[in-house]
Amino acid sequence: MSTYKAPLNDMRFALYDVIGVEAAFQKMGFDDASRDILDAILDEGARFTETVLSPLNEVGDREGCKHDKATGAVTTPTGFKQAYAQYVDGGWAGLTASTESGGQGLPHAAGVPIKEMIDAANLAWGNFPLLSHGATEALVQHGSDWQQDVFLKPLVEGRWTGTMCLTEPHCGTDLGLLKTRAEPQQDGSYSITGTKIFITAGDHDFTDNILHLVLARLPDAPAGSKGISLFIVPKIQVGTDGTLGEPNAVRCGSLEHKMGIHGSATCVMNFDGAQGWLVGKPHKGLMGMFTMMNTARLAVGLQGLGLSDRALQNALRYSRDRLQMRALSGTQFPDKPADPIIVHPDVRRMLLTCKSLVEGGRVMGYHAALLVDLAHNAPDAAEREQADALLGFMTPIVKACLTEWGVECTYHALQCFGGHGYIAEHGMEQLARDARITTLYEGTTGIQALDLLGRKVMQLQGAGLRVFLGMIEQFCSENASHPAAAEFIAPLRAKAGEWQQLTMQIGQRAVANADEVGAAAYDYLMYSGYVSLAYWWARSVVASDTSAYPEAFRAGKREAARFYFARILPRTLAHASAIGGGAATLLALDAEAFDA
Incomplete structure (x- = not known):
C-alpha cells in the first residue's frame, strides 16, 4: 500500500523563496494571506490529506462507484462521503473564493498546494469538488445577478457541487458538432434535451444538489461553434428566487x-427536457466554457504533479530499504548482505528524473497560479495585462507537461520496485493507472499543443512567449556573476535564444503550409516545457543558496539542477530535430497505405 506525506518544506520553498508570494500578496492587497496564516493552512491541509484522504485511496480503487440503474443514483466508495463532509466543515471548498460569495477570499496561489495535496492523497476523491471551482468562475464572470445570488453561495460553501457537461458521444474537442437542444420556456427557463458523456462527478451522494453547466443549441443557433450557448441545469430545480x-x-x-480513478464517478448524463437557465448571452457559450476549461486545465496539471510526488516518495522509501547486489564501485554497506538499490546508477537515474521533474514542476505550477492572481488583482494595468498574456501561454504547458511527466514519473517509480511494482500490494500500479487519464481529460496533450503553438504563439503573435523570454534574460543578466548560478546561465540563455529562433522558423514555414503548425505542435510544446523548467531550476538554485534551509536541502537543489541540465534538458535537441523534419514526414503516406 502506498503512503503519502505532504512535502511541506518544498512547498514552502517554492512559494516563499523562489516565487516570493508574500510580497506579491501584499502588493495585491491580500492582507489576510500572511505567512503565519499560509503556514497554518498548509499544516492543516497536510493533516487532512494524510490522515483522511490518503487512507481512502486504495479503498476507492478497489470498490469504485456504484450505479443504481432504476433511479440513476450513484453511490461513492466507503468513507468518501464522510471525507467530503469533513472537507466542507473545514472550509476547504471556499478557500480561494471571494468573501462576497461566502468564501475566505484568499489568493488562488494559496490554495494550489492544498490542491496538490488532495490530488496526491486521493485523486479520485479530489475529482468530486474539482469542477465546482470552474463552475464558480463561470458564474462569477458570466452569470446574471440572480444566478450569482442563488447559485454561488451553496457552490462555494460546498453544499452543492458543479460539473462541466461538454462532450457528447459523437463530438469531443469539436464542439461545433454538438446536438444537445435548448428550447425557450414561458417562465424564462429552457428545456434541455440531449446526452453528455465523460461527466466527472455527474452524480454522487455527497450533496443534495448538483449544478450542471451544459453546452447546448438554441432553436435559432447558427451552425458550428458560434451557435453554442451555456446553461445551468440543477439536479433539483431551482427558481430565480432560490426556491427548490x-x-x-x-x-x-x-x-x-x-x-484508473475508479473512485471517481465518470457519468453518462441524460437530459430529458430538464429545466435550465441561460448563462451569459445566447450563442456565446464558448466564453463561459473556456473560463471553466482554463481553470480545470491548471488544476489537472497539479493532478499530474501530485501523483508524481507520491510515486517518488514511495520509490525513495523502497529504494533505501530494498537490498539487491553490491554497488559496481564496491560495497557501500558492508554490515548488510547486499547494498540498497539506491546505490545503483540506473535507480538513481529514475529517482533523479522524478525529483527534477517534480520539484521543478512544482515551482512552475505554483507560479502559474500566482499569475491568475496577478491577472485579476495586480495594482498596475500593464502588469495585469502582462500576467494575463503569460498565463495564457503557460496554461497549456502546465497542463500538458505536468501530466505527461506524471505518467513518466509514476512509471519510473513503479520500475524502481521491479516486479513488486506491478502487483497491487504496494499501490504503485494504481498511481500509474490513475496518472494516465490526466493527459486526456480537459484537453489531450495534442489539443494543448495546438492551443500553445496555433493560438498562443501564432494567432496572438507570441505575446506570452515574449514575456517569458524577457524574464529569462532578466534573470541571466542579474545573476551572471552569481557563484551558484554561473554554470546554468550560459546554457539557459542559449536555450532561450534557440527557442525564439525555432518559433520564427515554424512561423515562416507555416506561411507556405498551415499543416506545419500541427506537425510541429507536440514537439514545440514539450520543448517549451523543458526550457521553462530549466529557468525555474536555475532560479531555485539561486533561491536555495540564500535560504535558511539546511545544507542537505540546498545540496539537493544544486545536484538536481545539475542532473536536469545534463540529462533532461538535452531532450530539447530531439524535439527541435523532429520539428525540423517538417509536415511532409507526417502527411506523405496515404491514409489507406498505413496497413498496406
Missing part, C-alpha cells in the same frame, strides 16, 4: 468502466 422545486429531468444513465 422538484427533481429535474436529468439523471446518470451509466458509469464508465475505466483504467
Whole structure:
C-alpha cells in the first residue's frame, strides 16, 4: 500500500523563496494571506490529506462507484462521503473564493498546494469538488445577478457541487458538432434535451444538489461553434428566487468502466427536457466554457504533479530499504548482505528524473497560479495585462507537461520496485493507472499543443512567449556573476535564444503550409516545457543558496539542477530535430497505405 506525506518544506520553498508570494500578496492587497496564516493552512491541509484522504485511496480503487440503474443514483466508495463532509466543515471548498460569495477570499496561489495535496492523497476523491471551482468562475464572470445570488453561495460553501457537461458521444474537442437542444420556456427557463458523456462527478451522494453547466443549441443557433450557448441545469430545480422545486429531468444513465480513478464517478448524463437557465448571452457559450476549461486545465496539471510526488516518495522509501547486489564501485554497506538499490546508477537515474521533474514542476505550477492572481488583482494595468498574456501561454504547458511527466514519473517509480511494482500490494500500479487519464481529460496533450503553438504563439503573435523570454534574460543578466548560478546561465540563455529562433522558423514555414503548425505542435510544446523548467531550476538554485534551509536541502537543489541540465534538458535537441523534419514526414503516406 502506498503512503503519502505532504512535502511541506518544498512547498514552502517554492512559494516563499523562489516565487516570493508574500510580497506579491501584499502588493495585491491580500492582507489576510500572511505567512503565519499560509503556514497554518498548509499544516492543516497536510493533516487532512494524510490522515483522511490518503487512507481512502486504495479503498476507492478497489470498490469504485456504484450505479443504481432504476433511479440513476450513484453511490461513492466507503468513507468518501464522510471525507467530503469533513472537507466542507473545514472550509476547504471556499478557500480561494471571494468573501462576497461566502468564501475566505484568499489568493488562488494559496490554495494550489492544498490542491496538490488532495490530488496526491486521493485523486479520485479530489475529482468530486474539482469542477465546482470552474463552475464558480463561470458564474462569477458570466452569470446574471440572480444566478450569482442563488447559485454561488451553496457552490462555494460546498453544499452543492458543479460539473462541466461538454462532450457528447459523437463530438469531443469539436464542439461545433454538438446536438444537445435548448428550447425557450414561458417562465424564462429552457428545456434541455440531449446526452453528455465523460461527466466527472455527474452524480454522487455527497450533496443534495448538483449544478450542471451544459453546452447546448438554441432553436435559432447558427451552425458550428458560434451557435453554442451555456446553461445551468440543477439536479433539483431551482427558481430565480432560490426556491427548490422538484427533481429535474436529468439523471446518470451509466458509469464508465475505466483504467484508473475508479473512485471517481465518470457519468453518462441524460437530459430529458430538464429545466435550465441561460448563462451569459445566447450563442456565446464558448466564453463561459473556456473560463471553466482554463481553470480545470491548471488544476489537472497539479493532478499530474501530485501523483508524481507520491510515486517518488514511495520509490525513495523502497529504494533505501530494498537490498539487491553490491554497488559496481564496491560495497557501500558492508554490515548488510547486499547494498540498497539506491546505490545503483540506473535507480538513481529514475529517482533523479522524478525529483527534477517534480520539484521543478512544482515551482512552475505554483507560479502559474500566482499569475491568475496577478491577472485579476495586480495594482498596475500593464502588469495585469502582462500576467494575463503569460498565463495564457503557460496554461497549456502546465497542463500538458505536468501530466505527461506524471505518467513518466509514476512509471519510473513503479520500475524502481521491479516486479513488486506491478502487483497491487504496494499501490504503485494504481498511481500509474490513475496518472494516465490526466493527459486526456480537459484537453489531450495534442489539443494543448495546438492551443500553445496555433493560438498562443501564432494567432496572438507570441505575446506570452515574449514575456517569458524577457524574464529569462532578466534573470541571466542579474545573476551572471552569481557563484551558484554561473554554470546554468550560459546554457539557459542559449536555450532561450534557440527557442525564439525555432518559433520564427515554424512561423515562416507555416506561411507556405498551415499543416506545419500541427506537425510541429507536440514537439514545440514539450520543448517549451523543458526550457521553462530549466529557468525555474536555475532560479531555485539561486533561491536555495540564500535560504535558511539546511545544507542537505540546498545540496539537493544544486545536484538536481545539475542532473536536469545534463540529462533532461538535452531532450530539447530531439524535439527541435523532429520539428525540423517538417509536415511532409507526417502527411506523405496515404491514409489507406498505413496497413498496406
